Amino acid sequence: MNEAARREFFTRLRAADPHPRSELDYASPFELLVAVVLSAQSTDKGVNRCTARLYPVANTPAAIASLGVEGVTPFIASLGLYRNKAKALVGLAGILEREHGGEVPRTREALERLPGVGRKTANVVLNVAFGEPVIAVDTHTFRVANRTGLAPGRDVVEVERKLERTTPEEFLRNAHHWLILHGRYVCVARSPKCGECIVADLCEFKDKNLPGTKPKAAPKAKPGVRKPASPPPPPPRGRQPMAKTSRAGARRGRAR
Numbered sequence: 001m002n003e004a005a006r007r008e009f010f011t012r013l014r015a016a017d018p019h020p021r022s023e024l025d026y027a028s029p030f031e032l033l034v035a036v037v038l039s040a041q042s043t044d045k046g047v048n049r050c051t052a053r054l055y056p057v058a059n060t061p062a063a064i065a066s067l068g069v070e071g072v073t074p075f076i077a078s079l080g081l082y083r084n085k086a087k088a089l090v091g092l093a094g095i096l097e098r099e100h101g102g103e104v105p106r107t108r109e110a111l112e113r114l115p116g117v118g119r120k121t122a123n124v125v126l127n128v129a130f131g132e133p134v135i136a137v138d139t140h141t142f143r144v145a146n147r148t149g150l151a152p153g154r155d156v157v158e159v160e161r162k163l164e165r166t167t168p169e170e171f172l173r174n175a176h177h178w179l180i181l182h183g184r185y186v187c188v189a190r191s192p193k194c195g196e197c198i199v200a201d202l203c204e205f206k207d208k209n210l211p212g213t214k215p216k217a218a219p220k221a222k223p224g225v226r227k228p229a230s231p232p233p234p235p236p237r238g239r240q241p242m243a244k245t246s247r248a249g250a251r252r253g254r255a256r
């Protein structure tokens, strides 16, 4: 996508939603951090239901740390991976208390050292809580960036870097909201709503789901998964046990 089309793309998304915001409920950087950690493989609505009960009881690092894993767990037990998430929350709350004076740090390095916090979570906190011009790439943003030609990339880091390099400065602050919401509600994975898409004429996706056309199945590749340049060679004849091991190794290699 060329520079003029990219600018027009974001201009239209901004016109449709001038003040986008996270669909997670929060009232402080710490509440946002907790909500984003809880949102892994869970819906924002499910997280909001949990934090609506948790935050009145504990919404600071000191309070979460003193609740402990057993105390936090009942509040988040409706979410997937809730045991790991409870451990992460109590762990990160303790680190914030001990090393950051109870505050959420403003650097990616410090954020990524917290349990349960990866690159995407760190970017969301930096952008949403602190206004940094970074773009968190989740599954929706990854799909939209690749389909439209906005910032094609084989993994989330490549897409993130391209988006941050090519997005006009005036849109950087809110770009990640617009792309997530567009992917969540319009450019959906299985059957994108191209007929009602406000950037359809700018989008470079070859299999648009327009009236009278039959879209191809959505690609199965996930963010962060790279395919090998060519398939592994066939197993040599007469050495079946070795060949099985080789194929399993190849599958493991693809899964990383």
Ligand code: SF4
Binding pocket: 147, 148, 186, 187, 188, 192, 193, 194, 195, 197, 198, 199, 200, 201, 203, 204, 205, 208, 209
């Ligand atoms: S035209 Fe279709 S594929 Fe392109 S951005 Fe819009 S919904 Fe997505």
